[in-house]
Amino acid sequence: MSIISRGFRGRRHEAAADRVPPGQYVTRDFPVLSAGPTPHTPLDQWDFSIAGEVDKPRRWTWDELRALPSEEVTRDIHCVTKWTKLDTLWRGVSVDTLLDGLETSADYVVQYSDGGYTTNLPLEDVTGGKAWVVFEYDGQPLAPAHGGPARMLVPHLYFWKSAKWVRGLQLRAQDQPGFWEINGYHNYGDPWREQRYWGD
Amino acid sequence: MAGTAVLGRLTWRAADVVEIVPETPRAKTILFDVPGWPGHRAGQHVDIRLTAEDGYQTERSYSIASAPDGWRLALTVVRIDEGEVSPYLTDELRPGDRIELRGPVGGYFVWEPAQGGPLLLVAGGSGVAPLMAMIRLRAAVGSDADIRLLASSRSWDDVIYRAELERLASGGLTVVHTLTASRPPGWEGYARRVDAAMLAEVGPSPAEQPKVYVCGPTPFVEAVAEALVTLGHEPARIKTERFGPTGD
Amino acid sequence: MDDTMLDGNAVAGLLQEVFATETTSVMVTCDGCGSAAPMGATHVYRGAGFVLRCPHCETALMTLVQGDRRMWIGFPGVRTLQLALTDT
Secondary structure (H helix, E strand, O other): OOOOOOOOOOOOEOOOHHHOOOOOEEOOOOOOOOOOOOOOOOHHHOEEEEEEOEOOOEEEEHHHHHHOOOEEEEEEEEOOOOEEEEEEEEEEEEHHHHHOOOOEOOOEEEEEEOOOOEEEEEHHHOOOOOOEEEEEEOOEEOOHHHOOOOEEEOOOOOHHHOOOOEEEEEEEOOOOOOHHHHOOEOOOOOHHHOOOEOOO | OOEEEOEOOOOOEEEEEEEEEEOOOOEEEEEEEOOOOOOOOEOOEEEEEEEOOOOOEEEEEEEEOOOOOOOEEEEEEEOOOOOOOHHHHHHHOOOOOEEEEEEEEOOOOOEOHHHOOOEEEEEEHHHHHHHHHHHHHHHHHOOOOOEEEEEEEOOHHHOOOHHHHHHHOOOOEEEEEEEOOOOOOOOOOEOOOOOHHHHHHHOOOHHHOOEEEEEEOHHHHHHHHHHHHHHOOOHHHEEEEEOOOOOO | OOOOOEEHHHHHHHHHHHHOEOOOOOEEEEOOOOOEEEHHHOEEEEOOOEEEEOOOOOOEEEEEEEOOOOEEEEOOOEEEEEOOEEEO
8 A cells, every 4th residue: 555645646637537538647748758769760751651451552752741631630648657638639641541542451550660669450440530640739740759750640549559750551461469569568458448458 | 605686675665754955946855764774875766656645656766865874865856847746845745744765776876985986977967966975975984085076057056965065075076066057256167068078177087997977867968978988988887877858 | 869768777666676686787688789788778768668778779678568466578679688696
């Protein structure tokens, strides 16, 4: 049993219970969490690819990605380290736009990033308006520390399922656990069912 | 005789606040009594854990600033305005309060008097805390090891342990300050960030093979370690402890 | 190097709680580049869990995930660990 620290509250905020998944605390900060050093790929060398179980791989340069229709998205995000941030504002391209017209028999997808990070999802969790490749946060270009120039946004799952510094999606017939899924975190990661750790 | 790993199962234990001592306008030293404390080595740290009434918990690490002294520990905390923990420790804690800590921790970033000198200690802001434990231990055992402390602070008012360092600086202990943001009138000392030229002027030469300890914010430690290597100091003789972005 | 990066000292208390031994002076050999470093000198990043990386090549050596009553320790990049033994 831990000793209560008299007068300690931390810097948490109140919020409506239906906005806060079990075990989470609401923050107004935006903690910088990262599995490795911040990459710095120059934009003229940056690209985003969709490959794997597809009829025809796709690739966009930075300019080509930015020329696609993008949208503003406001969502709550939930980190497995227990902080929740409400009403975060992003701008990005829907994954539906990137996959539009693509033929695939894949059921799974792996996001991969500069620096080697990967995370896996069922394909249906990045389609149907559930996922974006975002390049702006709060009206500003996405800072490198927060995953810029572009990261994934998949807000219905814990935020480790939204890869920073994303460079592409690999569509797969078989699931392939990613960096954190191999090392102890849950394969799916639904914050509303508190699926934090492998086996939960 | 079979050997064994250096044993010491750690667990959270209670620490009672005995006294809170202002050091600078932003820094305070908190003195704790830790019943059953096994003792510690200069350079080690503790992890502290705070628990709110609803069970919310957070942890931070702080270097032990005091030389080994029975059950008593001194931690020095610099208040970061936007911080979650440091304002609690510097503004709210009172003598008689109890928190949890785990330690002592560390075996790499430690100095024993038996190792002798020469030592070069390079401190960025609150990074002086574990190095002060080494300096205090040296004084307590009457060591005459050659120790040089280069301490970087924002201003003269922000120099932690200033008076005590002045008092101890003799008989082999050299203390050099650099003030990076502002200087008092008439200041003739260093007035810039620590760089290779300053380290070359202050420190023992690489040929003297000093043991070097660098502690402070991560950017400070990175810059200093790199400068030391370019001067020719052996990387294996440079020990580092990083405190994160702000050092606090 | 990132401002938020720490080093192996930052996870030493957690590891010692589990392994009952001081870990910062353990020498870890990187499977990526073959160099050895004390665990206290590894580059530590805090993501969903901790990642300890080789200070020479940034290969991920170890990962630490703290669950409620479990801890996962991954060794994606450790070739060997070398611990000092003392006479009892």
